[in-house]
Amino acid sequence: MAEVSLEGIVKDYGSYRAIHDVDLDVADGEFVVFVGPSGCGKSTLLRMIAGLEEISGGELTIGGRLVNEVEPRDRDVAMVFQDYALYPHMTIAENIGFGLRMRDWKKADIERKVKESARILQIDSLLERRPAQLSGGQRQRAAMGRAIVREPSVFLFDEPLSNLDAKLRVEMRTQIKRLHAMLGTTTIYVTHDQTEALTLADRVVVLDEGRVVQQGHPLELYERPNCRFVGEFIGSPQMNILDAIVDRTGDQTVLRVGATTVPIADLPLRNGAHVDVGIRPEHIYWAPRENCLLTPTVDVYEPLGSDTMAICDLEGQEITARLDPKVRIKPKQSICLSFDASNLHFFDSQDGSRIEPGLSTSLESSRNRAALD
Numbered sequence: 244m245a246e247v248s249l250e251g252i253v254k255d256y257g258s259y260r261a262i263h264d265v266d267l268d269v270a271d272g273e274f275v276v277f278v279g280p281s282g283c284g285k286s287t288l289l290r291m292i293a294g295l296e297e298i299s300g301g302e303l304t305i306g307g308r309l310v311n312e313v314e315p316r317d318r319d320v321a322m323v324f325q326d327y328a329l330y331p332h333m334t335i336a337e338n339i340g341f342g343l344r345m346r347d348w349k350k351a352d353i354e355r356k357v358k359e360s361a362r363i364l365q366i367d368s369l370l371e372r373r374p375a376q377l378s379g380g381q382r383q384r385a386a387m388g389r390a391i392v393r394e395p396s397v398f399l400f401d402e403p404l405s406n407l408d409a410k411l412r413v414e415m416r417t418q419i420k421r422l423h424a425m426l427g428t429t430t431i432y433v434t435h436d437q438t439e440a441l442t443l444a445d446r447v448v449v450l451d452e453g454r455v456v457q458q459g460h461p462l463e464l465y466e467r468p469n470c471r472f473v474g475e476f477i478g479s480p481q482m483n484i485l486d487a488i489v490d491r492t493g494d495q496t497v498l499r500v501g502a503t504t505v506p507i508a509d510l511p512l513r514n515g516a517h518v519d520v521g522i523r524p525e526h527i528y529w530a531p532r533e534n535c536l537l538t539p540t541v542d543v544y545e546p547l548g549s550d551t552m553a554i555c556d557l558e559g560q561e562i563t564a565r566l567d568p569k570v571r572i573k574p575k576q577s578i579c580l581s582f583d584a585s586n587l588h589f590f591d592s593q594d595g596s597r598i599e600p601g602l603s604t605s606l607e608s609s610r611n612r613a614a615l616d
């Protein structure tokens with residue numbers, strides 16, 4: 244096993260800079276997920292770690308060894324690709340054992356290792372088949388078999404589940420997590436799917452346009468996104484963002500969305516400034532009329548059984564609420580919704596950076612004050 248360290252890593256394709264100065268330390272045994280929209284540089288970064296892409300600048304070390312100039316096969320890493328990359332003319336056993344044959348292992352040892360890996364992945368009954376005779380999920384397992392058989396120091400996965408249907412994707416996700424718990428191998432996993440990232444990772448690294456925008460434990464990113472991009476990217480359904488105006492003319496600071504006003508913690512913004520207010524659908528709840536903070540109009544509702552998604556119009560802005568399924572609503576109905584002020588996120592309306600509210604006049608403290616007065 245090994246730690247992986249990136250220091251000032253840069254990738255240029257001609258005059259186009261695909262990766263900007265990435266610093267990152269992956270601990271021994273850690274499961275790190277790179278997540279971000281298509282084209283943000285996830286594969287480029289992973290391929291540089293694998294040695295499949297030349298590094299334009301910076302230093303890459305694996306297990307304490309500088310590997311910038313080391314051949315892929317000598318880096319002691321194994322990579323699993325989205326398209327499985329199995330040899331069609333070989334059996335599954337031959338595919339899994341290929342890397343060992345290339346390293347001149349003895350036939351009997353290869354056979355033993357292939358069987359052992361196949362058992363772990365529950366494909367031992369398929370070893371004599373060819374890739375074309377397997378389902379997508381089975382092929383994916385075979386590709387993973389080829390990676391684990393070599394007992395590499397580091398696993399690299401590039402969107403390994405993207406070609407599978409939704410149900411299989413969830414199953415394989417659990418398999419990969421189990422495999423990591425069992426083997427404990429340092430893993431770097433690339434995906435554009437935030438759910439996959441949150442469920443698999445010890446640590447999530449969010450990338451945008453070739454830069455790391457935030458990294459942390461999945462819940463840290465969910466609870467405290469450091470910018471609007473991360474707020475909207477992490478979490479499903481997506482965080483609502485409302486364009487609001489800060490009004491500090493009265494006793495308490497309020498946010499105005501059209502004629503709707505919401506009392507808030509003080510913000511380090513001038514009176515009349517615009518601010519992007521984030522609130523997650525699951526943090527909005529149905530409220531009795533007297534405790535209502537928002538009264539939007541239902542546009543579309545989606546009963547999901549476990550909860551009901553209400554996509555509403557709030558003074559010309561869209562807001563989605565995840566409501567209790569027992570709540571009966573219909574389109575065009577005006578509904579009463581509420582939320583806790585502590586669940587609001589504030590982002591600069593220009594650059595999207597997070598703004599921390601002041602604590603002194605927060606809704607909570609004014610409630611507490613009212614209770615004590």
Ligand SMILES: Nc1ncnc2c1ncn2[C@@H]1O[C@H](COP(=O)(O)OP(=O)(O)O)[C@@H](O)[C@H]1O
Pocket residue numbers: 256261279280281282283284285286287288
């Ligand atoms: N071989 C290449 N030549 C030029 N540009 C490339 C090459 N490979 C990738 N890029 C560009 O680098 C950026 C990052 O690509 P990539 O790492 O594949 O993104 P992701 O895997 O996050 O979807 C994209 O803008 C892509 O067009």
Ligand SMILES: [Mg+2]
Pocket residue numbers: 285286287
């Ligand atoms: Mg990619």
